[in-house]
Amino acid sequence: MDGAINESRIGYLYEAVRRGTVRAAAEHLDVAPSAVSRQIALLEQELAMQLVERDKRGVKATEAGALLVEYFRQQRSNQADLVSKLQEIRGLRRGLVTVVMGEGFASTMVDGPIKQFCESYPDISITLDLCSTNEVMRRVSEDEADVGLVFNPTPDARIVTRVKSRQPMHAIVSPTFSLVGKVESVTLHDLLSYPVALTHPEHGTRRLVDAAMLVDKVRLTPVITTNSVAVLKLFAKSNLGFTFLTPISIAPEIAAGELVALPVENRLLQSPEAHLITRAGRQLSPAANRLVQRLSSHI
Numbered sequence: 606m607d608g609a610i611n612e613s614r615i616g617y618l619y620e621a622v623r624r625g626t627v628r629a630a631a632e633h634l635d636v637a638p639s640a641v642s643r644q645i646a647l648l649e650q651e652l653a654m655q656l657v658e659r660d661k662r663g664v665k666a667t668e669a670g671a672l673l674v675e676y677f678r679q680q681r682s683n684q685a686d687l688v689s690k691l692q693e694i695r696g697l698r699r700g701l702v703t704v705v706m707g708e709g710f711a712s713t714m715v716d717g718p719i720k721q722f723c724e725s726y727p728d729i730s731i732t733l734d735l736c737s738t739n740e741v742m743r744r745v746s747e748d749e750a751d752v753g754l755v756f757n758p759t760p761d762a763r764i765v766t767r768v769k770s771r772q773p774m775h776a777i778v779s780p781t782f783s784l785v786g787k788v789e790s791v792t793l794h795d796l797l798s799y800p801v802a803l804t805h806p807e808h809g810t811r812r813l814v815d816a817a818m819l820v821d822k823v824r825l826t827p828v829i830t831t832n833s834v835a836v837l838k839l840f841a842k843s844n845l846g847f848t849f850l851t852p853i854s855i856a857p858e859i860a861a862g863e864l865v866a867l868p869v870e871n872r873l874l875q876s877p878e879a880h881l882i883t884r885a886g887r888q889l890s891p892a893a894n895r896l897v898q899r900l901s902s903h904i
Contacts, residue, residue, distance in 0.1 A: 611651060612677075617644035618656055618670060619677045626663035648673075682748040686890045700892030703732040705741045706754035707809070708834040709854035710879070714754065716857070718899035729892045737832065738809035745882055751893040754900065756851070757809040757877040765885045768901040772851040774813060774874040775866035777837070779844040782865065790868040793823040800846030802829040802837050809877075814849050817873040838864065853879065879904055 620630035621641055631638040649656050656670035666674055706714065719731065736744065738755050745753040746763040756772065758764070776791055778784070784791060803825075804811040818825060829840055837848040838855060842863055849869075858864040869875070881897065881904050883889060889897065 611648065614644045614648040615673050615677045617641050618648060619674050621645060621657065621664050622666045622670060622674050678748050682887065686888050700729045700890060701732065702729065702752065702893045702896050703750045704752045705734050705736050705744050705750040707738060707741065707756050708735045709756060709850060710754045711735060713853050713856050714900065714903065718903045722896050722899045726895065737807045739807045745884055748884060751883065751889060752897055753882045755809065755880050755882060757813050758880055763885055764882050767881045767883060767897055768904050769878045769880045770904045772853055772877055772879045774810065774849045774851055774869060774877060776847045776869050777841045777850045777855060778847045778865050778867060779842055780862060780865055781844050782847065784867065785865050790870050792870045793818060793821045793825065796825065796847060797823065800828045801825045802831065802840040802846060802848045803827040805830060805832050810849060813873060813877055817871045820873055821871060
C-alpha cells in the first residue's frame with residue numbers, strides 16, 4: 606500500500622457488506638453488479654489485502670474490510686454532523702434526527718417530548734422507527750440512528766448511556782381482571798393459572814421475564830408471542846389474560862382507566878432500567894443534542 610486510499614471505492618465495499626450481496630449493493634447504488642465487484646477488487650489490489658469473503662449467501666467483511674467499513678461509517682456520520690453544525694452557524698434550523706426505540710416508549714415519548722420538540726423546531730425532521738432491543742443497539746452502534754431508547758440493554762462498548770431511569774416491570778391487566786382490587790401486588794406463582802402474552806426473546810422485556818421466572822422457579826408459557834406492544838395491550842384490555850410491561854408503556858391507558866399495572870414481587874422485575882443511548886464517541890449534531898435534552902427530561 607502506498608499513498609492515500611481511494612475513498613470512493615470504500616463506499617462500494619460498505620454497501621456490499623452492509624447489504625450482504627454485491628447485487629443488493631448494485632441495486633442500491635444504481636450500477637451494474639460488475640461495477641461493484643470491480644471497485645472492491647481495485648481496492649483490494651490497492652491495499653494488497655483481501656477485504657471480503659464470498660460464499661453462497663453473499664459477502665462478508667474480513668478483519669481488514671471491517672476496519673474500512675467502520676471508517677466509512679464514521680466518516681459519513683461525521684460529515685452529516687458537520688453539515689448540521691454549519692447550518693446552525695448560519696442561523697438555519699433545518700436538520701434531520703433519526704431515533705430508534707422500543708415500541709413501549711412510543712406513546713409516552715411521541716405525545717410528550719417529541720411533540721414538544723416538533724412544536725419548538727418545526728423545520729427539523731425526525732425519523733422515528735420502532736425496533737427490538739437488539740435492533741436498536743445495532744442501529745445506534747452502526748450510526749444508522751442518532752439516538753436510541755432501549756429497555757434493559759446488555760452492555761456494549763460501542764454504546765454510551767446518556768441518561769437512565771429505573772422502570773419496574775408490572776403485570777398489566779384489565780380493570781376487570783380477577784385479582785384487581787383484591788391484592789396490592791402479585792407474585793409469579795399468583796399468575797400461574799392465567800394466560801400470558803409475551804414478546805419475542807430478542808426483546809429486552811422478554812429476556813428479563815425469562816430470567817425472573819428462573820429466579821422464582823416458575824414457568825409461564827405464553828399463549829401469544831408477538832413483536833407488538835399494541836397486541837400485548839389489546840390482549841390485556843380484552844381480559845384474555847395478562848402481560849408484562851412498564852407503566853411508562855401504558856401511561857395513556859392507565860390514565861384512561863383502560864389498563865391496570867400490578868406490581869410484581871420479583872427482584873429482577875423491580876430492577877430494570879430505561880436507557881437513552883448514543884454511539885460512544887459520536888459527536889451529535891445540534892438538532893440531535895436538542896432532542897436528547899428533551900427526551901432526557903422525560904426518562
